[in-house]
Amino acid sequence: MSIEPNPNGGVPVDADPVGADIDAPAQVPPNQQQKGMFGISGTGDVSGFGGLVRRRPELVGSPRPYGSYFDEVTDALEEAYPGFADAIEKVVVDRDELTLHIAPEKIAEVAQVMRDDESLRFELCSSVSGVDYLNSDVRRLHVTYQLTSMTYRRRVRLEAAIPAGGSLPSVTSVYPTADWQERETYDMFGVVFTGHPNLTRVLMPDDWEGHPQRKDYPLGGVPVEYKGAEIPPPDQRRVYQ
Amino acid sequence: MSSSSVGTGSGYATERETTEGRVFTVTGGDWDTVTGSIDPLSNEKIVVNMGPQHPSTHGVLRLVLELEGETVTEARPVVGYLHTGIEKNLEYRNWTQGTTFVTRADYLAPLFNEAAYCMAVEKLLGITDQITERANTIRVLFMELNRVSSHLVWLATTGMELGAISMMLYGFREREYILDIFEETSGLRMNHAYFRPGGVAQDIPESAIRKIRDFLVYMPKKLKEYEAMLSGQIIWQERTQGVAVLDVTGCLALGITGPVLRSAGLAWDLRKTMPYCGYETYEFDVPTATTADVWGRYQVRIAEIRESLKIVEQALDRLKPGPIFVADKKIAWPAQLAVGLDGMGTSLEHVAKIMGQSMESLIHHFKLVTEGFRVPPGQVYVSIESPRGELGVHAVSDGGTHPYRVHMRDPSFVNLQAIPAMAEGALLADVIAGGASLDPVMGGCDR
Numbered sequence: 001m002s003i004e005p006n007p008n009g010g011v012p013v014d015a016d017p018v019g020a021d022i023d024a025p026a027q028v029p030p031n032q033q034q035k036g037m038f039g040i041s042g043t044g045d046v047s048g049f050g051g052l053v054r055r056r057p058e059l060v061g062s063p064r065p066y067g068s069y070f071d072e073v074t075d076a077l078e079e080a081y082p083g084f085a086d087a088i089e090k091v092v093v094d095r096d097e098l099t100l101h102i103a104p105e106k107i108a109e110v111a112q113v114m115r116d117d118e119s120l121r122f123e124l125c126s127s128v129s130g131v132d133y134l135n136s137d138v139r140r141l142h143v144t145y146q147l148t149s150m151t152y153r154r155r156v157r158l159e160a161a162i163p164a165g166g167s168l169p170s171v172t173s174v175y176p177t178a179d180w181q182e183r184e185t186y187d188m189f190g191v192v193f194t195g196h197p198n199l200t201r202v203l204m205p206d207d208w209e210g211h212p213q214r215k216d217y218p219l220g221g222v223p224v225e226y227k228g229a230e231i232p233p234p235d236q237r238r239v240y241q
Numbered sequence: 242m243s244s245s246s247v248g249t250g251s252g253y254a255t256e257r258e259t260t261e262g263r264v265f266t267v268t269g270g271d272w273d274t275v276t277g278s279i280d281p282l283s284n285e286k287i288v289v290n291m292g293p294q295h296p297s298t299h300g301v302l303r304l305v306l307e308l309e310g311e312t313v314t315e316a317r318p319v320v321g322y323l324h325t326g327i328e329k330n331l332e333y334r335n336w337t338q339g340t341t342f343v344t345r346a347d348y349l350a351p352l353f354n355e356a357a358y359c360m361a362v363e364k365l366l367g368i369t370d371q372i373t374e375r376a377n378t379i380r381v382l383f384m385e386l387n388r389v390s391s392h393l394v395w396l397a398t399t400g401m402e403l404g405a406i407s408m409m410l411y412g413f414r415e416r417e418y419i420l421d422i423f424e425e426t427s428g429l430r431m432n433h434a435y436f437r438p439g440g441v442a443q444d445i446p447e448s449a450i451r452k453i454r455d456f457l458v459y460m461p462k463k464l465k466e467y468e469a470m471l472s473g474q475i476i477w478q479e480r481t482q483g484v485a486v487l488d489v490t491g492c493l494a495l496g497i498t499g500p501v502l503r504s505a506g507l508a509w510d511l512r513k514t515m516p517y518c519g520y521e522t523y524e525f526d527v528p529t530a531t532t533a534d535v536w537g538r539y540q541v542r543i544a545e546i547r548e549s550l551k552i553v554e555q556a557l558d559r560l561k562p563g564p565i566f567v568a569d570k571k572i573a574w575p576a577q578l579a580v581g582l583d584g585m586g587t588s589l590e591h592v593a594k595i596m597g598q599s600m601e602s603l604i605h606h607f608k609l610v611t612e613g614f615r616v617p618p619g620q621v622y623v624s625i626e627s628p629r630g631e632l633g634v635h636a637v638s639d640g641g642t643h644p645y646r647v648h649m650r651d652p653s654f655v656n657l658q659a660i661p662a663m664a665e666g667a668l669l670a671d672v673i674a675g676g677a678s679l680d681p682v683m684g685g686c687d688r
């Protein structure tokens with residue numbers, strides 16, 4: 001005797017148990033969210049990879065006083081840079097680090113003041129890199145500049161956000177060390193730095209298409225057979241939420 | 242072209258019949274006109290591609306050099322031949338697995354990559370001050386041993402490139418001693434994945450500590466030998482002194498840190514200026530030189546090996562028994578790891594416990610190993626003093642079990658920008674010496 005699938009979902013049964021009504025355990029209501037016994041979707045791989053469900057915590061500015069040397073740095077910048085109110089979008093203090101969110105078109109000006117002002121003296125630009133906050137808002141590409149003051153032994157992060165396809169001024173005239181790091185950010189995220197002396201790819205081949213570190217750029221990879229089972233590529237494995 | 246010569250059968254060469262058979266006479270007369278048309282005074286400029294497969298470029302670095310005779314007029318480094326997408330791959334693994342990726346970036350200083358990455362994750366988690374004293378001491382101990390081994394490879398390869406082949410053999414021989422210590426502890430010579438977010442993977446065995454003690458006696462003698470072999474040697478002096486000069490201004494503008502900056506006279510060492518892992522409690526000096534040339538960098542690195550040995554000795558003395566991982570079981574790796582016949586793996590006792598005795602332990606183990614722990618959203622930048630300079634990790638979390646973005650500020654990548662400044666206007670041979678003095682590791686540069 002064949003077992004018919006239960007039209008109401010749930011476990012198909014041969015026949016209703018004796019005395020069962022519609023609330024019988026065999027006729028649980030269908031669950032739209034869950035599929036399978038453990039609520040997985042996709043390949044069912046349990047290797048623990050995946051987890052590409054991205055959350056977008058909202059970014060909020062920090063209230064004064066910021067603590068540590070952060071007030072001093074912010075005040076010094078405000079005093080030395082007349083366009084402070086227009087250029088600084090947000091000040092965030094988190095985990096003992098100061099982040100100044102800068103209007104992208106002002107980034108080179110702010111960097112110049114940060115380097116030259118006597119009470120700031122951020123002589124070294126340690127790092128320039130990008131982050132792609134896909135689906136957060138239009139200005140999804142963020143460029144972060146980690147500045148180091150050797151005189152005062154301080155660190156500050158500048159962050160500028162632009163939309164995909166947008167551009168912002170290069171800081172190479174202020175910090176020549178940003179040359180290759182801006183090239184890498186262009187290479188990986190497609191951020192265009194205007195005024196850069198030689199904005200070409202640096203890590204990927206010259207004729208590469210696309211910008212690999214963007215979040216909508218796939219990781220790539222092929223399924224691999226291991227002991228008879230097929231293991232999907234890392235970006236298609238099981239998702240943890 | 243007309244075939245004018247009499248007796249030219251094929252039209253290319255004169256021929257005549259002899260008793261042995263037909264003989265062709267070929268002359269290269271037209272080469273005279275080719276070479277004669279080149280004016281040696283006004284047309285000496287040639288472009289040479291050095292690399293990417295050249296033993297003297299430290300891995301797959303390519304230098305495009307424009308030469309006038311022996312003088313380099315323009316030098317352009319080309320990188321990216323070893324790009325492996327480590328940063329992108331990290332985004333598809335959990336936070337703990339990340340350490341196995343970053344260790345492969347700068348392969349001569351794997352423990353520094355791991356340390357910087359783990360410290361960034363710990364800062365994101367807010368557990369920096371919960372790292373146990375023993376874990377921090379082991380980290381310092383191993384980082385300093387790694388610094389010695391990295392500087393030894395620098396000495397070895399630079400020696401080879403400048404003609405001192407025996408230095409190459411000695412440097413790699415002593416480095417092997419350190420790699421044995423690493424193998425004894427982590428199960429691997431390189432790419433250890435030994436530091437983990439929250440501590441270190443497993444404790445140092447007694448045998449490794451004995452080996453380190455032996456090494457502390459052995460190494461200073463060898464250092465004296467190196468200096469006896471190189472420092473007074475006239476070829477070594479000629480090849481290094483006054484070569485590839487870059488002063489403090491140039492270093493700061495180009496973002497050069499590490500021994501190159503210290504060879505110019507600025508005692509900027511993050512272990513002193515922005516201490517981490519308890520470096521402020523160790524006694525050591527920051528060696529500097531004032532010559533700002535390859536010679537200065539050689540002297541700084543030799544002195545740094547001595548300072549590192551000092552730190553190793555102090556770390557050994559303060560190594561007290563205690564936990565090597567944070568107490569928080571939501572983060573600490575559940576498996577007690579042990580070195581087995583096939584390298585490091587889960588200890589058999591732990592497997593017996595989770596499989597035979599405790600269902601809760603099994604669930605906990607499974608969740609933490611497959612899914613990983615969650616890291617609160619935010620971003621941090623952590624930097625440490627690697628053998629090549631400032632190694633920074635910019636880590637961003639969105640609150641999930643995987644890194645949202647990790648960027649490694651690798652000193653090799655930044656420092657290579659100094660090659661044009663060092664090489665242009667100098668001799669071709671000095672490009673090798675100058676490039677070597679930066680100690681670039683392409684695995685770190687290209688990531």
